[in-house]
Amino acid sequence: MQPQHIIFLILGTVMVALLIWAPGMEYSIEESTLSFYRAIDELPAGSLVLVGADFDVENRAEILPQMEAILRHLMEPDRDLRIISISMWDQGPMVMDVFLRRIGDELGRTYGVDYVNLGYAPGVHTMIRLISHDFRGAFVRDFSGTPLDELPIMDEAGGILDIPMIVDFADRESGPIIYLEQVKTQNPQIKVLASINAASFPPLEPYLQSGQVDGAVVGLKGAAEYEELMGMEGLGKRGMDAQSVGQVLVMALIIAGNVVALIIARRKKGRVVG
């Protein structure tokens, strides 16, 4: 067994143990997560919300805990918000469909009336621009093949410009940025919220600081924070405990490696001088 295999074994064991044990660490809640939560809270009852499913399943470890907490917030029956979900990339709708239907059933929401999944349409920037005034510009049927005319929620939904809030679940910064470029430039009143994986967040931060993005839930920590705000116990908190300890373990190994390298270098130097 090579030394790196021992490190991998320790790392894997620690992370799996913490996922099972879940000690329940406490996290400070970031301002961006609070802004995200408040924006949904302040949305008038009965409003339409566009939910983007702009992620690939490979990033599900971060995105799914975020989706679980945020969709529960959006679909609370008292809030009476109506959801239209679309996707600029092809894998998101498969996952979004399962989540919307499961949470919708649990919370007594009706498909086609309270929420709908229109699925994927190609074109990325162009597709979003096309549905500015009418969703029928790019979508004829929903993800299950039902014509839009048979879905009551689509009767009152014109295009994206008529919707007051966009919540984008994305694993690349280009998802929310496309909504800013193609939608918010046409109607600055529309709130754009980003629920994004941690690796994609740094390029999005300038947009958050400038106020163009109105709130952001970032990575597994964001999911854990949102669960805290929702009073939930979910995969976000559990995963964040494992991730935190895993990161500290890697840092400890880096420090140890540097100390050992320094000692070896000094010994070699001593031998040369001697």
Add this chain to the structure above:
Amino acid sequence: MGTRRLIPIIITATIAGIIFVGAFSGFGPLVMFMGVGMKWMVIIGGVAAGLGAVNLTQIHGRDFLRRRKEWWNSLALLVVMFGTIVIGIAFSPTHVIYRWLFDWVFTPLTTTMVSLLAFFIASASFRAFRIRSLEAGVLVGAAFLVILGRSAIGTEIWSGIPVIGAWIMDVPNVGGSRGILLGASLGGIAVFLRVILGIERGHFVG
């Protein structure tokens, strides 16, 4: 310049020019043309996916038929690709068989690949964070502060760590990101002008 090159350049310049002027002027007929052009682009985007499948079939079909090295990988790719396409078209992406393939074949495979990153990152950071110079020391220090600042353990060690971690993300990170964004945007405008003026012709080759 031959006609084969000139015609695509004229088409590109005309359509890009109309859309550019239409977007800035809001002139009715041009805006209407923009709408039609955008619909074409969505359709072309859909067709491009099909073109990709044709290209894959040509390359891997040839490899399989000529029994080139590791031809069985090409065969596996073709069987899986056409199997998924046929099931998706014959039924629908919400059908139980397609769903099963997505949930129990595609998802576990892709997530496993990404999960392995945890181990690669551990190994790579071990090599990347060798402190051999002042710059490397600053990089390691900044990385540690950001990581600790975003975890519960950082707060437990010292309440100032999340503040410093947030400052690194909000000031140096945002400053750098803005610089890259501005540079990339200026580059994008330059490429746009080169394409519509016919100076950039790399996309005609191949």
